[in-house]
Amino acid sequence: MSAFTPSSQILQRHESLFSGKNLLVAGDFHDDYMLQLDTAMTKVHCTLFHIYSHLNDRRQNAVIEFGLLPSESCYNNTDTLIYYWPKNKSEAQFQLACLLNHLAKGTDVFIVGENRSGVKSAETLLSDFGSIQKIDSARRCSLYHFQAESRIAFNLEEWWLQYDLHFEQFNLTVCSLPGVFSQKTLDVGSDLLLNTLLEQTQLIKGRVLDMGCGSGVLSAFSAKINPTVELVSADVSAAAIAATQRTLQANHISGEVFASDVFSAISGKFDFIVSNPPFHDGKETNYNAAETLIKQSKTFLNANGKLCIVANSFLPYHQLLDDNFKRVDVIAKTPKFKVYLAC
Template sequence: MSPLSNPSQLIVRNIDLLEVEQLLIFNAFTDNLLTTVCQHAKCITAFTSNFASYQNAQKVCATTSNHTVNHHIGPWYNEAQTFDAALLFFPKSKKEFLFNIENIFAQLKSDGVVYVVGDNKGGVKSLPKLLKEYTVSVDKIDSARHCSLFAISAPKEKQAFEPEDWFSKYSFNVANTELDIYALPGVFSQTELDEGTKLLLETLATEHKTPLSGKILDFGCGAGVISAWLAKNNPKAQVTAVDVSALAVASTQKTLMEQGLDGEVFLSDGLSEITQNYHYIVSNPPFHDGVKTRYDMTEQFLRDAKSHLNSRTNKSHGLYIVANSFLKYPPIIEKTFGQCLCITKTKKFSIYQA
């Protein structure tokens, strides 16, 4: 169980604000804040779009006696319920914040309030500016440990939340393959094809002149760029995509569906939910968690990947990843796989195969 994050400590300092009948906690950090909140709010609903946070919340609440917490995970909250107050943790994307706040406004009672907490370096101080077009009041409640806490009133006119309106769309063409990508706010590759993934797809096209067959896993699928490209170019292959974010899973599902492409897409914290082996694992693995840089997620993925690959029957089978060239992944790959081939390299990115 993780110690309290700085934003969670600021909430504990103002815990009396959460002493309400119906409380919605929205995208809390992976720590044990719920243990403290359970002693104050009478009925708690914990919603998250992050699978790791969802699993952590269930573990935390399993140790909290005499209190029931309703857990929900998904790209957005859509239950028929209203709340006296909501606690929202400010996300790394400002557009994702607006997506979240409109979702919460649709669930808030007319006299309800939304408390927003976040790291000052993560952009939470921009709240008044972000909400200037909404008919709400925004008041700063407290600040400590480089974090700020705001209170936002319920909007004067309640509007329905329409998730479909929040999908962005763009097109790209790599190796004579044109695709449309659909993405929700906060998802990697939301508005354009990133340079690293483009290099990875170009390299795969060069390395494999004929279509692939067998099972292919896209780890950290984001908006579904890799999954869609693989599915379109390799119709006999079985493509599976996983991500820790329900926003990413929903985006990849829509990207595939809109183009009539097949693929299995589901939530997984790393490879935790993977139960089968694959001929290929292809990834532009993440190394950010919110506003912080974290390498341990990808390092754990690299250590675990080998156990989810079929025994090599073809020299091209195996792991393909793109990474910023400064990241020290080759030693980890070599330790796990015995070798690490750098098959493409630019000033900024490297493509590794194992």
């Protein structure tokens, strides 16, 4: 995190706007630029646990918070917001609706993001609620200034998404939020993984870890296949944590759900680790989480424990699995995806 992202670099050109302010920083940021600003107070709301952990180590005088939405204390005395636009427009709508509902009237709002992430849609998204102007454009990013002249209503319950999955033995209700992977329908990779596990239900036993749980599909499925499992679900995303908790609740399943940067907050050993690991960080391809999962899984597996992942066929995981496990099998594949079982 030593180098600043293009979004932060464009903010650097306007640092004087934040001098002496009571600042709140929110959205999809991936550096610690905000900690160097000369503000009266800096509050940072993180929705990603690995970013929160990094900032918490360097907090200086800033207040750093992790969660789905900012707490009330984040808004107290805040006169300026910097919002980093995420890759997902619906996630931006969700977060901004909450922020602009809670911020005091007259708060200066600065919205920054990469053009390819759709930050330009902020102009139409917010035009009905106040005046918005583009104040800079550089490094393929845009920076906007906005002042809300009217409040945007926000009710968290209205943002929940839900769909049902039907299997021969049972049905599942999946709950999700904007920005969570497979928020509206089951993705193709997870579908292949679930159907593969339906044919090998003996794999799902004992203590089970769903790493990168997303909306909790694999977690709920595992508990439905074998109600005796001790279920643990983890993700870096606060929205994913909330979605998995709600999915388990909707299906009357109990389990531990918490934030972890891969294995950073995991303890104990497991009989089965299952994952559809991400390979993107924002818009960028990033194998770090999957590589860490593969390299460290063996430390968290019991004797005869197994790791099962689904991945795009083009991803270079087979060799990495071979380097770290005694036996690796491809137990299902399509032209686009493979399901690996390592033990």
